[in-house]
Amino acid sequence: MNPPTSTAPPPAPLPPQPAAKGGATRPGDRIFVGLSRGSGVLLLVIMAAIAVFLTYRAYIAISDNQANFLTAFEWNPQGQPPQFGIAILAYGTVVSSIIAMAIAVPIAVGIALFVSHYAPRRMASPLAYVIDLLAAVPSIVYGLWGALVLVPYLDGMNSWLDQYLGWTYIFEKTSSGPARNLFTVGILLAVMILPVITNVTREVFLQVPRAHEEAALALGATRWEVIRMSVLPFGRSGIISASMLGLGRALGETMAVATVLSPSFLFSGHLLDPGGGTFAQNIAAKFNEANEYGRDALIASGLVLFVMTLIVNGAARMIIARRKEYSGANA
Amino acid sequence: MAKRIDISGLSAYYGGHKAIEDISMTVEPRSVTAFIGPSGCGKSTFLRTLNRMHEVTPGGRVEGKVLLDDEDLYGSQVDPVAVRRTVGMVFQRPNPFPTMSIYDNVAAGLRLGGSYRKSELDSVVEKSLRGANLWNEVKDRLNKPGSGLSGGQQQRLCIARAIAVEPQVLLMDEPCSALDPISTLAIEDLIGELKERFTIVIVTHNMQQAARVSDRTAFFNLAAVGKPGKLIEIDETERIFSNPSVQATEDYISGRFG
Numbered sequence: 001m002n003p004p005t006s007t008a009p010p011p012a013p014l015p016p017q018p019a020a021k022g023g024a025t026r027p028g029d030r031i032f033v034g035l036s037r038g039s040g041v042l043l044l045v046i047m048a049a050i051a052v053f054l055t056y057r058a059y060i061a062i063s064d065n066q067a068n069f070l071t072a073f074e075w076n077p078q079g080q081p082p083q084f085g086i087a088i089l090a091y092g093t094v095v096s097s098i099i100a101m102a103i104a105v106p107i108a109v110g111i112a113l114f115v116s117h118y119a120p121r122r123m124a125s126p127l128a129y130v131i132d133l134l135a136a137v138p139s140i141v142y143g144l145w146g147a148l149v150l151v152p153y154l155d156g157m158n159s160w161l162d163q164y165l166g167w168t169y170i171f172e173k174t175s176s177g178p179a180r181n182l183f184t185v186g187i188l189l190a191v192m193i194l195p196v197i198t199n200v201t202r203e204v205f206l207q208v209p210r211a212h213e214e215a216a217l218a219l220g221a222t223r224w225e226v227i228r229m230s231v232l233p234f235g236r237s238g239i240i241s242a243s244m245l246g247l248g249r250a251l252g253e254t255m256a257v258a259t260v261l262s263p264s265f266l267f268s269g270h271l272l273d274p275g276g277g278t279f280a281q282n283i284a285a286k287f288n289e290a291n292e293y294g295r296d297a298l299i300a301s302g303l304v305l306f307v308m309t310l311i312v313n314g315a316a317r318m319i320i321a322r323r324k325e326y327s328g329a330n331a
Numbered sequence: 332m333a334k335r336i337d338i339s340g341l342s343a344y345y346g347g348h349k350a351i352e353d354i355s356m357t358v359e360p361r362s363v364t365a366f367i368g369p370s371g372c373g374k375s376t377f378l379r380t381l382n383r384m385h386e387v388t389p390g391g392r393v394e395g396k397v398l399l400d401d402e403d404l405y406g407s408q409v410d411p412v413a414v415r416r417t418v419g420m421v422f423q424r425p426n427p428f429p430t431m432s433i434y435d436n437v438a439a440g441l442r443l444g445g446s447y448r449k450s451e452l453d454s455v456v457e458k459s460l461r462g463a464n465l466w467n468e469v470k471d472r473l474n475k476p477g478s479g480l481s482g483g484q485q486q487r488l489c490i491a492r493a494i495a496v497e498p499q500v501l502l503m504d505e506p507c508s509a510l511d512p513i514s515t516l517a518i519e520d521l522i523g524e525l526k527e528r529f530t531i532v533i534v535t536h537n538m539q540q541a542a543r544v545s546d547r548t549a550f551f552n553l554a555a556v557g558k559p560g561k562l563i564e565i566d567e568t569e570r571i572f573s574n575p576s577v578q579a580t581e582d583y584i585s586g587r588f589g
Contacts, residue, residue: 121389211426215489217387219440219496220416229439233430 050306058300061293069300073267075282077297078290086301088265092182092276093305096257097250099186099271100193105243107190108197113227115198116205128202135195143259146188147180151260154179154187158272173272180262183271185278188256193246200245204238205231237320244316248309254280279305333360333530334400334499336381341395342559343373343380345388350376352559354395356549358500363522363531365541365568368551369583373560374534377551378502381532382418383411399499416444419498419529423505425485427477427492433460434473436488440496455495463491464521483514490521494529501525503533507540519544538584542572550580 062069064082072085111131115124155178162173212230221229232239257278263285264275277285283298290298336358343351351373358364366374379385380393383404397404404414427436437456441447447455456473460466465487469480477488486506493501503522507515522544525531535541541548549565564577575581 209426211422211424212428214384214387214422215426215428215492216439218382218384218415218420218422219443219492220412220414221443222412225443229428233428236430 054299054303054306057296058303061296061300064293065297073265075265075286075297077294082293082297084297086279086304088267089277089279089282089301090304090308091267092185092261093251093278093280093308095271095276096182096185096189096278097247099183100189100250101243101247103187103190104194104197104246105239108194108242108246109201109239111194111198112202112205113231116202117223117227117231128199131195131198131202135199139192139253140255140259142188142192143256146184146256146260150188151179151184154184158183162272170269170271172270174268174270175273177262177274179272180260180274181272182261182276185257185261185276186271188260189250189253192253192256193249196249197242197246200242201235201239204235204242208234240316240319244313247312251278251305251309251312252280253278254284257281258284333528335360336500336530336532337396337398338381339396339398341377341380341393341397343376343385343394344390344392346390348557349559351380351551352561354562356562356565358530358532359547360530361526361528362546363526363533363544364565365545365548366532366534366551367536367538367541367548367583368560368563369553370536371556371560372551372553374549374551375504376560378504378532378534381500381502382420383414384420386411416440416496417498418500418502419493419496420502421486421489421493421504421506424509425482425489427480427485427488429476429478431477432474433469433477433480433488436477437491437495440492444496459491459495460488462494462525463487464517464524465491481514483510483517486510486514486518487521490518490525494525498529500530500532503531505534505536508536515540538572542568548572550575550577550583552579552583 061077061082065077065084066081067074067083067085069085071087072083073087075084075088076082077084115127115131119127158173158179158181161171165171166173208231212234213226216226216229258281261276261278261281262274263277263281265277266275268275279301283302287295287298338357339355341351341354342349354377366378368374376385381397381404383393385391385393393405395405399417403409404418427433428439431439434456437459438447438452441452441455457466457470460469465484468484469488477485480488486509490501490506507518510518519540522531522533526546533541533544545568547565548568548571550563550571551560552563553560563579564571564575566576570576571580572584575584
């Protein structure tokens with residue numbers, strides 16, 4: 001803390017106010033500084049506590065593991081000897097999230113552009129409100145919808161994909177069964193992360209300075225060219241952060257995935273084959289019936305998810321920072 | 332290159348509010364016409380009707396005729412995008428595209444029109460930057476962002492961007508109001524050079540500036556707040572500033588106003 005009175009208070013030059021004692025020594029200021037500093041410190045403490053807890057429990061589990069934790073295709077922590085690895089989970093998490101992002105980001109940017117720049121104003125705000133509502137639907141509801149509506153519906157689409165795009169390997173269906181696969185999970189996750197990406201990008205698009213848009217308009221740009229010249233470049237970092245928010249939700253989504261996916265620890269590069277798993281889904285499915293050691297193993301997988309999320313966020317920040325001098329912030 | 336503008340019976344609205352009423356005037360080619368008048372008298376709105384930028388504002392609506400060498404800008408067959416390619420505009424605050432380099436800023440308008448070979452673009456960019464008296468200051472950093480320039484340089488960059496597409500008319504909406512006196516002088520010199528090639532219309536709050544740069548001056552006024560702005564008179568700049576025919580103009584110019 002600063003020494004409170006070492007810098008002499010200004011000798012009350014102009015205003016004859018009783019409270020003119022100088023900066024941080026007023027009680028209100030001191031309380032506020034303390035509160036905000038405390039909140040900042042508290043955040044760091046919580047983050048550190050989570051990291052320490054995860055690392056400690058993970059260490060207990062991994063040190064007894066007889067299989068390679070990162071590459072093994074099995075999950076048997078309560079066996080003798082305990083053998084478990086996260087390869088299947090990492091694969092399932094990453095693949096389903098990539099599918100979700102590939103579907104959701106373009107659609108979300110499109111919706112955001114429509115709401116912010118194309119839709120008549122009478123239509124724009126109800127539409128934005130409906131998108132907000134989508135974000136408020138609980139994830140278990142999405143899961144039920146996925147299992148009861150999306151899965152049967154996608155059965156047909158899966159056969160179609162298999163028939164016409166089977167040669168691409170990833171869309172080849174090698175085992176029969178309902179569409180409880182990573183592809184379906186990806187689509188479901190896309191629907192779930194759509195509102196958050198849409199809302200954040202819409203906010204950013206609405207903040208594009210009028211002057212930038214008029215600059216393009218005055219040069220004879222059409223509406224689409226205005227968007228390409230001034231809206232998208234200005235919104236670029238916003239689109240990235242919004243996508244990362246969505247990715248964070250896709251990576252960590254639990255209930256919806258657990259409801260739709262029929263989990264298995266068999267590796268398959270074919271997206272349409274039933275089975276697979278994600279970190280969060282695996283933890284939710286196994287946590288209740290696991291013993292102390294089994295839980296430590298699950299926590300170890302949770303640590304990997306935690307680190308993955310940190311890396312994703314770090315990468316997003318780097319992308320944003322690298323183009324800072326070109327961003328609209330200094331204009 | 333430069334074209335004459337004939338405006339007759341022009342009114343502009345923001346929703347139900349009439350901002351300017353029944354304006355008729357002629358803007359001569361290859362000359363500088365200055366618009367002066369108190370704040371809120373609609374001179375910027377009027378300027379924006381000349382390249383159909385007014386209707387971009389929600390609720391913006393225009394009645395009347397604007398003839399650019401006999402072609403009505405508000406004709407039913409006319410595409411506003413094409414109008415804005417013919418009538419360039421420079422804004423009050425410098426607004427280079429922040430995500431683009433200096434080069435790309437100048438080339439932006441050309442790229443909208445179609446595809447050009449690199450060598451063609453290079454020569455147009457150089458010609459436009461020279462035309463805006465900016466070439467010597469930026470020729471070594473054409474690939475740096477335009478937002479890194481000083482305010483005065485940014486405004487000249489915007490002028491270079493506007494003249495790169497060879498418009499018929501150049502509209503300037505208080506182009507110096509955000510600039511220091513030295514940058515202002517640079518822009519005023521530039522306006523003197525540009526009028527050899529373009530029809531220039533400039534809105535300004537600075538009456539000395541109007542007297543320095545313009546050939547003709549139009550004085551706008553409004554009867555009261557909330558009433559539409561009107562054209563009071565337009566005449567040779569010298570006459571407006573020495574012996575205007577309307578008392579209100581003289582009051583405004585000599586500072587006995589409001």
